[in-house]
Amino acid sequence: MIEVEALTKRYGKFTAVSGLSFAVKPGEVLGLVGPNGAGKTSTLRCLAGIIPMSSGTVRIACNSLEADPVAAKRALAFFPDEPRLFDYLTVRQHLAFVARIYGVAGYDDLAAKLLAELELTEKADVLPGELSRGMKQKLVIACGLLHSPKVLFFDEPLTGLDPLGIRRMKDSIIRRAREGAAIVLSSHLLHLLQEVCTHVLILKKGAKVAGGTLADVETQFSNGEANVSLEEIFIRATGGSET
Amino acid sequence: MLGALLYLRLTSLRNLLIFRLRRLKQPKYLVGAVVAGLYLYFFFFRRTAMMVSRGVPAPAVQSAQGIAVIFLCVAVTVPAVLRIAYAWIAPPENPGLRFTEAEIAFLFPAPFTRKSLIHFRLLSSQIAILFTSLLLVLFFRRFSLTGNSRLLVAVGWWVVLSTFDLHLNGTNLMLSRMKDTGSRYVLVRLAAVAAIVLYAAAIVVSAGAYINAHPDVLSGPAGMDAGLRGLAASNPLHWILLPFRIVFGPYFANGARDFWVAMVPALGLLALHYYWVSSTQARFEEGSIALAEKRAATRAAALRGDLPRMGGSAPKPLKGPFPLPPEGLPEIAFLWKNVLSMRSTLLTKATVIRSVLVIVFLSISLKPLLAVHARASGGDVYGPIIAMFCGIFAAYTLLLGPQVARQDLRNDLPSMDLLKTYPLEGWRLALGELLAPTAILTLILWVCIIVCSFAIDSSGSIEWLTPGVRVATALSLALAAPVFCFLQLIVPNTVMVIMPGWYQSSRSRGGGIELMGQRMILGLGQLLVAALVAAPATLAAMLIIFSAHLWIGVGPAIVVAALVVLTILGGEAAVGLWWLGERFGKFDLSSESR
Numbered sequence: 001m002i003e004v005e006a007l008t009k010r011y012g013k014f015t016a017v018s019g020l021s022f023a024v025k026p027g028e029v030l031g032l033v034g035p036n037g038a039g040k041t042s043t044l045r046c047l048a049g050i051i052p053m054s055s056g057t058v059r060i061a062c063n064s065l066e067a068d069p070v071a072a073k074r075a076l077a078f079f080p081d082e083p084r085l086f087d088y089l090t091v092r093q094h095l096a097f098v099a100r101i102y103g104v105a106g107y108d109d110l111a112a113k114l115l116a117e118l119e120l121t122e123k124a125d126v127l128p129g130e131l132s133r134g135m136k137q138k139l140v141i142a143c144g145l146l147h148s149p150k151v152l153f154f155d156e157p158l159t160g161l162d163p164l165g166i167r168r169m170k171d172s173i174i175r176r177a178r179e180g181a182a183i184v185l186s187s188h189l190l191h192l193l194q195e196v197c198t199h200v201l202i203l204k205k206g207a208k209v210a211g212g213t214l215a216d217v218e219t220q221f222s223n224g225e226a227n228v229s230l231e232e233i234f235i236r237a238t239g240g241s242e243t
Numbered sequence: 244m245l246g247a248l249l250y251l252r253l254t255s256l257r258n259l260l261i262f263r264l265r266r267l268k269q270p271k272y273l274v275g276a277v278v279a280g281l282y283l284y285f286f287f288f289r290r291t292a293m294m295v296s297r298g299v300p301a302p303a304v305q306s307a308q309g310i311a312v313i314f315l316c317v318a319v320t321v322p323a324v325l326r327i328a329y330a331w332i333a334p335p336e337n338p339g340l341r342f343t344e345a346e347i348a349f350l351f352p353a354p355f356t357r358k359s360l361i362h363f364r365l366l367s368s369q370i371a372i373l374f375t376s377l378l379l380v381l382f383f384r385r386f387s388l389t390g391n392s393r394l395l396v397a398v399g400w401w402v403v404l405s406t407f408d409l410h411l412n413g414t415n416l417m418l419s420r421m422k423d424t425g426s427r428y429v430l431v432r433l434a435a436v437a438a439i440v441l442y443a444a445a446i447v448v449s450a451g452a453y454i455n456a457h458p459d460v461l462s463g464p465a466g467m468d469a470g471l472r473g474l475a476a477s478n479p480l481h482w483i484l485l486p487f488r489i490v491f492g493p494y495f496a497n498g499a500r501d502f503w504v505a506m507v508p509a510l511g512l513l514a515l516h517y518y519w520v521s522s523t524q525a526r527f528e529e530g531s532i533a534l535a536e537k538r539a540a541t542r543a544a545a546l547r548g549d550l551p552r553m554g555g556s557a558p559k560p561l562k563g564p565f566p567l568p569p570e571g572l573p574e575i576a577f578l579w580k581n582v583l584s585m586r587s588t589l590l591t592k593a594t595v596i597r598s599v600l601v602i603v604f605l606s607i608s609l610k611p612l613l614a615v616h617a618r619a620s621g622g623d624v625y626g627p628i629i630a631m632f633c634g635i636f637a638a639y640t641l642l643l644g645p646q647v648a649r650q651d652l653r654n655d656l657p658s659m660d661l662l663k664t665y666p667l668e669g670w671r672l673a674l675g676e677l678l679a680p681t682a683i684l685t686l687i688l689w690v691c692i693i694v695c696s697f698a699i700d701s702s703g704s705i706e707w708l709t710p711g712v713r714v715a716t717a718l719s720l721a722l723a724a725p726v727f728c729f730l731q732l733i734v735p736n737t738v739m740v741i742m743p744g745w746y747q748s749s750r751s752r753g754g755g756i757e758l759m760g761q762r763m764i765l766g767l768g769q770l771l772v773a774a775l776v777a778a779p780a781t782l783a784a785m786l787i788i789f790s791a792h793l794w795i796g797v798g799p800a801i802v803v804a805a806l807v808v809l810t811i812l813g814g815e816a817a818v819g820l821w822w823l824g825e826r827f828g829k830f831d832l833s834s835e836s837r
Contacts (some may be wrong), residue, residue, distance in 0.1 A: 048660075050659075050660045050664060052829055069666075070668060071666070073664055076664065077664070078664045080661070087584070087587075088583050088586075088587040088588070089580060090560045096569075097567070097579070097580050100567050100568070100569050100575070100579075101666075102665075103573070105569055126560060127558060127559075
């Protein structure tokens with residue numbers, strides 16, 4: 001579903017992501033982790049087609065992001081850490097707008113279902129300025145899910161959510177994966193990865209330090225010790241510093 | 244307290260200067276600083292030096308300068324008085340003093356009394372007032388009525404600005420206290436509004452009576468200066484305007500002796516205001532917090548490119564401008580979204596009604612004045628004047644409209660990540676984004692064209708301007724208008740995509756001389772591009788009209804020329820759109836911040 005080969009992103013002389021390769025199959029949830037400045041967000045933004053990659057290839061649902069970006073983007077949804085909404089569109093109008101962009105025929109029922117699922121029905125006719133941060137996040141999710149994407153990218157999905165919101169977000173990610181979506185999420189919260197992710201990719205200075213299933217990575221960095229926490233594994237993998 | 248304020252202000256100022264000097268290492272800021280510096284030098288210093296070297300100006304010039312100074316004083320006074328009147332008529336829910344959010348965060352919980360906070364506020368504004376006084380002296384040094392030294396003129400301005408500032412602060416504190424105690428809040432406000440209305444009416448009636456008695460008061464620049472002075476000195480206006488005469492006394496004083504004499508009542512009035520402000524016991528904190536939040540929101544909106552909402556009220560949900568079914572061209576979704584956004588910001592119901600009322604009022608009030616002139620000159624001037632205003636407004640709409648109607652890619656800059664995930668080619672997304680401002684600007688131009696085509700030469704004195712030519716010209720311009728507007732909008736959007744750092748300067752205010760220079764370069768660039776874009780089409784149109792009108796007549800020649808113009812402009816628009824789309828695909832804002 002997501003195939004990445006030798007992905008590199010440079011900003012002038014600075015290399016943010018260097019030769020990254022991995023694949024995410026339907027039903028898998030890949031967690032991108034790494035210290036600050038490791039290249040997680042740059043990777044996600046390249047995968048979602050937001051910024052052009054410097055070199056490498058990315059295929060989303062069998063479509064090359066370079067050769068056929070429109071087809072690739074039709075299959076994906078990106079959820080940024082900061083909910084960006086249009087100030088003068090109500091919740092319902094956001095969904096109508098997105099439905100037209102993606103050509104979601106008969107979106108009314110789907111929108112109503114999503115609003116109910118995300119507990120936004122009562123807020124359907126209010127502007128984003130009247131929504132709490134958590135509700136804005138939910139609206140972004142509703143907009144992203146409206147066209148039933150096969151590939152989902154989450155950048156720090158739990159930022160700003162209350163405990164109940166966190167629980168629901170985790171459940172939602174797991175449910176989408178079970179329904180066959182391929183998901184990549186970046187987060188600093190290691191407990192989230194432990195609960196949600198099937199695979200993990202540890203980055204440092206834009207390069208892959210370790211990757212595979214959680215069990216694989218644990219084996220790689222546990223040095224034969226039993227019950228090593230993910231936090232300890234992360235520290236060992238990254239050398240315990242940002243640089 | 245004073246030490247803390249001075250530390251805060253001086254350290255902030257020093258750091259600001261260092262920051263601005265450091266960023267001159269970047270070419271875009273250096274170029275901006277050089278351009279703005281040259282402009283200021285030639286406009287304010289060089290020209291003044293030239294005027295000085297030419298000696299004493301002629302009496303007519305002196306008179307015109309006198310009128311300019313009087314109008315400048317009126318321009319300062321009227322908004323200030325209106326601002327104070329507005330504070331009484333429509334005070335905010337919680338009246339308060341103006342603090343920044345950072346000042347509130349640090350000073351309100353600090354161990355200071357309310358009185359100290361008021362003093363902090365007053366001293367803070369003093370820094371701005373001193374700076375403004377110096378700027379006013381610098382900017383208007385050419386218009387010297389009295390020949391006083393620059394220092395005395397600066398002190399004169401300081402008295403005026405300080406008195407207004409204290410009065411406004413006093414008003415806000417008083418309103419805050421009355422609101423807090425709840426006693427006679429509405430009653431006192433009504434009384435204040437009635438007093439303001441009566442005062443304004445007394446000025447208008449007295450001035451009207453004087454002008455009726457002295458009809459030559461407004462006859463030409465030479466008489467107007469003396470006439471206005473006579474008007475101000477006449478009874479009862481002399482006494483009605485006493486507070487303003489006291490405040491402006493030092494500024495208008497003739498020589499140092501007069502200045503110091505005028506300073507005595509002016510400083511007395513200032514001291515009374517200070518006593519009023521410092522002794523008013525008001526709980527202004529909540530109002531100040533609300534005011535700071537509102538200012539921060541306005542500032543954030545300005546950075547996004549939004550215009551301040553009329554009255555500052557929170558936006559209300561509006562119905563979509565038309566139904567938006569999920570099937571169909573996705574570009575229309577952007578038109579729908581941006582029209583909705585415009586109706587919430589630029590084209591609110593209140594703004595449209597106000598604009599229409601102003602236009603109707605001006606048109607109606609202009610007619611009798613021009614009728615008198617027409618009787619004297621024996622010709623109709625109403626039509627040509629209306630046509631001229633429409634022409635000027637149309638030119639402004641074409642040139643400045645794209646800077647105001649920003650409901651396109653520029654307004655969506657914060658949501659760029661989201662836009663780039665949409666499954667659309669760059670050019671289609673850009674096309675969708677540009678549709679709404681193009682439509683609005685085109686509508687305005689069409690109204691101007693229609694009015695102009697009726698108003699111009701309404702008496703029919705121009706022989707060749709037959710109804711056929713009139714209709715052909717209006718239709719041709721109406722056809723070219725949307726394409727030209729579209730081209731004009733492509734320019735700032737492309738600047739944003741290829742030079743986001745430069746573009747940022749156009750959506751903020753202030754920022755120093757270097758940003759001023761950047762804005763000037765961008766403005767000139769826009770004009771240059773408009774001229775380059777229009778040049779081939781204009782040339783072609785002129786050639787066709789000149790060569791074909793002899794064979795097929797003026798009207799048909801204009802139509803043929805319009806078709807050629809449309810083809811050329813359409814081609815340019817297509818190339819521009821394609822290029823904008825390509826650049827949008829490669830646009831990476833994050834690389835700017837690195």
